[in-house]
Amino acid sequence: MTPVPDGVTTVPQVGAPADRAGSWTRHVPVVRPFDATSAIATLLAHAVPGVDRVDAGRGEVTRLVETGSGTVATTVRLTPDVLEVRGDGGDPDAVRALVARWFDADADLATVHTVLGADPVLAPLLAERPGLRVVGHPSGFEAAVTTVLGQQVSLAACRTFAGRLAGAYGREGDVAGADGLRLFPDPDALAGAQAAELQSAVGITGARTRTLLALAAACADGLVLGPQVADDPAALADTRARLLALPGVGPWTVDYLSVKVLGDRDGFVPGDLVLRKALGGIDARAAARTAEAWAPVRAYALFHLWTHTAY
Template identity: 50%
Template sequence: MTGDGATVELPFFPPYEREKALALIAAHAVPGSERVDLPDFSVTRIITAPSGPVAVRVELGETSVRATVSSGDARDVEAIASIVRAWLDLDLEPSRIVDACGRDPRLGPLVAARPGLRVIGHPDGYEAALTTVLGQQVSLASARTFAGRLVAAYGEPGPDSLMIFPPAAVVASIPVDDLQRTIGLTGARTRTLHAVAQASSDGLDLSPSVDLAATRAALLAIPGVGPWTADYLAVRALGDRDAYPAGDLVLRRALGVRTAAEAERMAEPWRPIRSYALIHIWTAAAFS
């Protein structure tokens, strides 16, 4: 540790599908506030620490993750280490998923092919919520474009030449019409974005420490937030390893079913780790 910054090694239980992890992060990376270097297996972004926003470069190695923090404050380093561990699912013992799913006729071959696949979360639940709303019913490329416009217009310069994602109070203070013109969203989607920011500004906590049922109910009470969004955020932001957006189109196509109810029934044997089943199915659909 130095006065200018610190580097911490975060070990994990191998194997780790780091190519797939970085590919997912890159697909959702917000222009201006995140940099992903696939050849170096690294991502650099702003994360909120006790002292304020800090830049963090995360490098995925074969046996550990190295996090370099632009702060030497011990409180910051400890907080960032915890956030990165949760974000990248570093505490998973892959053998647990292999043992639980290895004999399942559908999941067994997927788990055998990628035993180190993790549930990649997000280091900031509020940011995850806004970018998820921006991505509703559009391509990932369009979602990244919308998020980049939001950051460019309302973010602030941060460390390491990165932009700080605009805080909830800032987004909530912007008139809906201004948001719509700046980002290019539909009116309904902009109102949902604004409502999520307002709820977050009012205290909605989207972190792994929350009461899952109460938080899901709070999300569903926001106009424009439906079951898919709430369940997706449970996977990416809340750390719920049984979260399972049964209505997801890619999931239903992969399972060969038409309704969310059918996808729910098929997933009963995968409890209480349905999010791992989800990630394996999504990954197979994306990379097969």
């Protein structure tokens, strides 16, 4: 049974949702096998109160997604065979493409299985979850903010901070199907916040507040956090360098965002405590050396180790 974190509710539903005027459905094919169960567990662990609604029983997540033609209340139902995407208005094809990236629908599982299947550490984990994906995030900025909020605290505390931030600086979703969900604050909204008010509203330290404001200002000024840089080594290196230049952003944060947001499928987070415990308590340098054997799919090795340890 998938554990449900505090603040995330699962509401039993009967039958299919009723169609609304302007509603649409799209289907995203997935490279099989696809581990929908582990993906839902990841969503549950990271769900932001008021922003994400995760229904473990139905295997669904609902949240507001912003497209070039407006905000869309989007529900994704994850199954082993397909991702069913439902929404109202906006640009259905843009949402469909975003969902495909979010859940790594086109994963190169052949390479993953060839590389990790030959490794004595990863082979048993791969056999247990052959369809595990590198689950990303629909909003690079939101993921970066929650990653900063999660530095040196538990996931539960991170979710609490993120929920407070969304409640104080986010916007209500005034669109069909929103049902009380909020949009996470965008870079402009957060960059314009007063430091003292932000610190008080979220309950974080002054140092963490300065990091959030610097991150928001950088993104408002043109720093783009998205998977489009993954296939351009120079762009990936530049984005990483710009993140590292921000106060309070170190290698762990940048490595994590490279995997989660920037789409680097060979990315790795050697300094991560959970990862190092999964590898027997080794230090970051030893973890990096161990991971050399898992190139060019180190991100999948990372997710296998994380998932095996956490779920």
